[in-house]
Amino acid sequence: METPFTGAGFRPEAAFASAAERFFELLKTFGMPGAGAAGAGRDWSSMAGPLAGQFEAWLKSSQSAGPWFAAANAAFPGLAADFGAAQVGSFGPLPLGTGAAPQQDAQRTWDLVARLAQLQGQLAAHWSEIASTAARRFVARLGATAGGAPTLDNALKLYELWVNCAEESYAATVRKDDFSRLQAELANTSAALLVEQRRHAETLVRAFGLPTRNEVDALYAQLKDLRRQLAELTDAPPAKRAGAQRPAARPAGSRGRKRTRKPRA
Amino acid sequence: MRPFAADAEALFPELTLRIANTLARLRAAQGVTVGCSAKRAVWSCGKTTLYQYLPVVEAPPHAPARPVLICFALVNRPYVLDLQPDRSLVRRLLAAGLSVYLIDWGDPDDADRCVDLEDYIERHLGGCVRHILDSQASGALDLLGVCQGGVLSLCYTALHREQVANLVTLTTPVDFHTPDNLLTKWVRELDTELLQRSGNVPGEVLNGLFLALMPFRLTQHKYVQLLAGNCDQRAVEDFVRMERWIFDSPPQAAVALAEFIRWFYQENRLIRGTLRIGGKQVDLAAIRQPVLNLYALADHIVPPAASAAMERCLGSRDYTACGIDTGHIGMYVSRAAREEIPRRIITWLKERH
Numbered sequence: 001m002e003t004p005f006t007g008a009g010f011r012p013e014a015a016f017a018s019a020a021e022r023f024f025e026l027l028k029t030f031g032m033p034g035a036g037a038a039g040a041g042r043d044w045s046s047m048a049g050p051l052a053g054q055f056e057a058w059l060k061s062s063q064s065a066g067p068w069f070a071a072a073n074a075a076f077p078g079l080a081a082d083f084g085a086a087q088v089g090s091f092g093p094l095p096l097g098t099g100a101a102p103q104q105d106a107q108r109t110w111d112l113v114a115r116l117a118q119l120q121g122q123l124a125a126h127w128s129e130i131a132s133t134a135a136r137r138f139v140a141r142l143g144a145t146a147g148g149a150p151t152l153d154n155a156l157k158l159y160e161l162w163v164n165c166a167e168e169s170y171a172a173t174v175r176k177d178d179f180s181r182l183q184a185e186l187a188n189t190s191a192a193l194l195v196e197q198r199r200h201a202e203t204l205v206r207a208f209g210l211p212t213r214n215e216v217d218a219l220y221a222q223l224k225d226l227r228r229q230l231a232e233l234t235d236a237p238p239a240k241r242a243g244a245q246r247p248a249a250r251p252a253g254s255r256g257r258k259r260t261r262k263p264r265a
Numbered sequence: 266m267r268p269f270a271a272d273a274e275a276l277f278p279e280l281t282l283r284i285a286n287t288l289a290r291l292r293a294a295q296g297v298t299v300g301c302s303a304k305r306a307v308w309s310c311g312k313t314t315l316y317q318y319l320p321v322v323e324a325p326p327h328a329p330a331r332p333v334l335i336c337f338a339l340v341n342r343p344y345v346l347d348l349q350p351d352r353s354l355v356r357r358l359l360a361a362g363l364s365v366y367l368i369d370w371g372d373p374d375d376a377d378r379c380v381d382l383e384d385y386i387e388r389h390l391g392g393c394v395r396h397i398l399d400s401q402a403s404g405a406l407d408l409l410g411v412c413q414g415g416v417l418s419l420c421y422t423a424l425h426r427e428q429v430a431n432l433v434t435l436t437t438p439v440d441f442h443t444p445d446n447l448l449t450k451w452v453r454e455l456d457t458e459l460l461q462r463s464g465n466v467p468g469e470v471l472n473g474l475f476l477a478l479m480p481f482r483l484t485q486h487k488y489v490q491l492l493a494g495n496c497d498q499r500a501v502e503d504f505v506r507m508e509r510w511i512f513d514s515p516p517q518a519a520v521a522l523a524e525f526i527r528w529f530y531q532e533n534r535l536i537r538g539t540l541r542i543g544g545k546q547v548d549l550a551a552i553r554q555p556v557l558n559l560y561a562l563a564d565h566i567v568p569p570a571a572s573a574a575m576e577r578c579l580g581s582r583d584y585t586a587c588g589i590d591t592g593h594i595g596m597y598v599s600r601a602a603r604e605e606i607p608r609r610i611i612t613w614l615k616e617r618h
Contacts, residue, residue, distance in 0.1 A: 010512045013295075015508075016291055017288065018488075019484070019488035027276065027277075028274075156492070156493060163481050163485070170479075174447065174451075180450040184456075185454070187455055187460070188454075191459045191460050191463040192459060194463040194464065195459065213375075213378075220379040221379065
């Protein structure tokens, strides 16, 4: 099942269909045959296992708490699929011409990929904890909500209770320091992978005499310095200085027409 | 055991029908448009465009002559403030006879990777302010900052006091280290230098981050709610407009985002008085003009305490704060957004013109 909000494009009907499918699954679990009708003694604990299982599967399949990882995954397709059997060529040094990355660079990339896999494993432990806590909470709270006729209203009430339990369990875990640290490390490792990838690409680009990202950034820094120097030369108060220093700024619709600004009194 | 007295399967035919109907409505709503008020571009700088909204009424007698500039967040699109005719803060301001401008930060690309907060505040926001003041022959304007745009507006007002007559902030954080701020917890150990070097951040990544704050409610529950009985075609179209806005996040310039995370979320410089923009200190106590601060009481992105903290930092003696009983998104599109928020802003501004 696809997680709609991490995919490209805007498809509310796909998001709805996915949520409705999960709702259906949940209702099946709610209505599963058990040890008798709801009544005195109410013990729904047998439902906790299947509920937690479904929930954990969703957490793992969605990248809802790993958006930074999603960025790295976009740059390194196949990363999330199976770290153990990550396809050669789907990420790593560009295997082209004289710019191909040296061995130690390739090793660094693989080390980062391995670290990312390790961190994903740690994240999975959190998902498992959230899922089982949510299921236990839900079962404990079913009480008065349960036992009603299978109407859509009752189903939505049960669903509301389920979502509350899920959010509470999720919030309790993701607010912990170790989860926050893990999130940050995932993000940092993903960013490091992107930087590595860029470094390899720049090696290649340099071999063809093309300007690199670093060189373009350096030009921007020079431009900014020049703007600042120009502003200082105008010897105007800061508010007006910025107006005089914006060669790129223009009235919308004008095509590079020079326009002298009168200093405001 | 089962929570239903009878098999849930008895419900499936009705549910299947509802799902099919809702899917059909969603498909029919695919063509909905967003943004409703006429506007024209009047100035630009880099990817930033300043729009002026065309008046919808003749300026009523005693209408405030001072223009209002809306400064939205960098991380979302500003059209949510003018989503559709019956959900448009812009339209309400225009109907009150106000002259309304809005900044659209556009889509930064790799050429903008090094655009920093100084650029956004001094060159882009500052350029918009100066253009409006020049073209309207006005000495000062009213600034309306929304969310992160409120933070930029606070910085600008502190640095250029003479250009801002009144400041209105909506869902604007000032203290980024309140205990309930989950975003701060998550980004506390982010390596911003590495983030900056890894390039612009795609909008989907930030969007995923915001959704991850409450993933079940924001990615599952809200869709299932469409199955409730009162969801007609019009309600579905409203829903789709909001969805379009939520998932339409612009990319973020690498340096500006890294600075925002480091200076505000990690180091809390704004409230600590240690923030410097373009070499100048941003001193919130220097803001002495009237300030109206509206925040959401159930905000999962900007906790109310993060915004309410503004009161103890400003130098203004005319500070009005109001917590609205809604969530972050509700500040833009809920019933409160349609009624209470525009009314409060308009009344407050008119009292000060």
